[in-house]
Amino acid sequence: MSDMEDCCDLQLCLDEIPSTFNLEKAVCNHGFFMMAPNSWIPSTKTLRRPLRLADFSASVVVSISQPPGPSSTVLLLRVHREQVIRMLRLSERDERNVKEFHKVHPEAKDRGFGRVFRSPSLFEDVVKSILLCNCQLSSKRKKRRQEKDGANPVPAEMEGEEVDLGNFPSPKELANLDADYLQSKCKLGYRTNYILKLAMEIEEGKLKIDGYEGVQDAASCRILIKGISGVGSFARASVLMCLGFYDEVPWDSETIKFLKHVHAREGCTKKTIKSDLKEIYDKYAPFQCLAYWFELLEFYERRFGKLSELSHTMYHKVSSSTQMREFNHNHVL
Template sequence: MKFTLPARRPFNFSSVVHSHGWRQLAPFSYDEATNTLGYILCLSNGHVIELKLNDGKDGVNVETDKLNKAEQKEAADAVTWMFGLDMDFSDFYNASRAEPKLARAKKQALGRVLRSSTLFEDVVKTIFTTNTLWGATKNMTRKLVDEFGVPLLSNGRVVASDSEPRIETKAFPTPDSIAASDPETLKEKIRVGYRAPAIHELAVRVASGKFDLEALKHSSLPTLELRKELMTINGVGPYAAANLLLILGRSDFIPIDSWALKLVSHEWYRGKPITAKEVEKHFEKWGEFKGLAFWFWDWKYHE
């Protein structure tokens, strides 16, 4: 079946898909030739479906299996969340209008950051980005999905791997499936290293109902309080919390890691070593938009 979901304008499908590297992490897949984003979604009734998402001009075109009314609504809600279709960035565009480095922001509809269907998935993936290279993040995510993911019964999308084509056939693992394992298995099979206890602990907290992580998607907490809540998660420090806040639509903090230091160093310090203090200094004036200003800045340095 096919349907189209409208977005609050301005909207740019490609800007969201390329907002960060999530499109490269399972269970996403991306076909550059057709500008189609694939995603394997596990519905609440256990039905696993493949979503094929592409540019609907002022929204997202969705192609998937034949669904009943409740399933279609759940799939539509998931895509709406993943693309932030209802988000309004007019205040950010007004604030950035006079900044040459952000001059393209409104024209390219920058501001939305691609999300996974659940905050649990985004937290796990964010933890997988800490203290490692991007290639390792992709490998950890792939192995986690392969080992604990919920299978798609029909044939999945063929996506390229480093060595040979593979079939994307599983949705991201549920908290229950990871909770039923143990840190040692995560460390040995998924090769997540020191992150194993944190991932397992989070899965147990969520699966047991002690931590309603998904409720934070629409939390009315002030950003500082929401940040504190995120940082109660083992493995989520200042960088990860800032990254997750951006995903949640809060841009008061900058996700400062080694890459951020490199960008700012080349932008203003001729590549000399700097600290987080210098990063904050150059974006402090952006206030509640400093995370967005940093994220979508037209940087001099490109690797």
């Protein structure tokens, strides 16, 4: 299929994975779907966002929907096809992972959970994973965001109208930015230099992260990811999850609170969290992270309702990542 054909209206056939895929469940399970430039439309269960053409010369706004019915075997889209396959985990490897996970976690199978939403590129996943780390949301910033979100009408894209959506910046676009400019626009703190360094090293050919997609074992991927500045243990586990390796659970202070609340681990601390996670989730190996994410998703949906039905004005209550929101709101291109 040529690039021109690849970016026209088409149907993506799901004949090989009809039993395990549901668009709503594949998208609305990870905070990334709430972050610009992603736009989920609850009324039509449609995902919209810009995707880049193969030569990076331009972006095209993509709408992805699934016809109703339990046996639907197609996705309707206007898109660069490979990026959709990555976002929704439609590869043969992803399908094998879902089926193997369902063998050790029947409840997840019953709920249709097994695919965690990710970005159309590993670069975007890495940047967002870095932005998830050590994020503190002050009450003042939270109030300001709530006031801003509550005061604005629902944007046109949420109603299905055609609008111009800025895309997530490419490594080339970020590499050409000044650190002070990026910091002033997005307030990323120490993450500013890490993100710019990542973009520059990719552009200079020092980091070839697209090649990480083909690595078949988690141990080798961990070694490669350690070479990315700014990626600590939390971000590493998040990136591994995005690459399809689920044996490591990304944890932070919120994870400790979660284990205390859901698993009655009142004595859980930073010193015990690894052993606590091991005791709870190792029975699901090598899908510990998927088992954890399934519980986390259930926890959030009990508190806020189905994520796929939330208005965008509620997203700030689910996600506490101030830096990620500011980066996405202020620097989509």
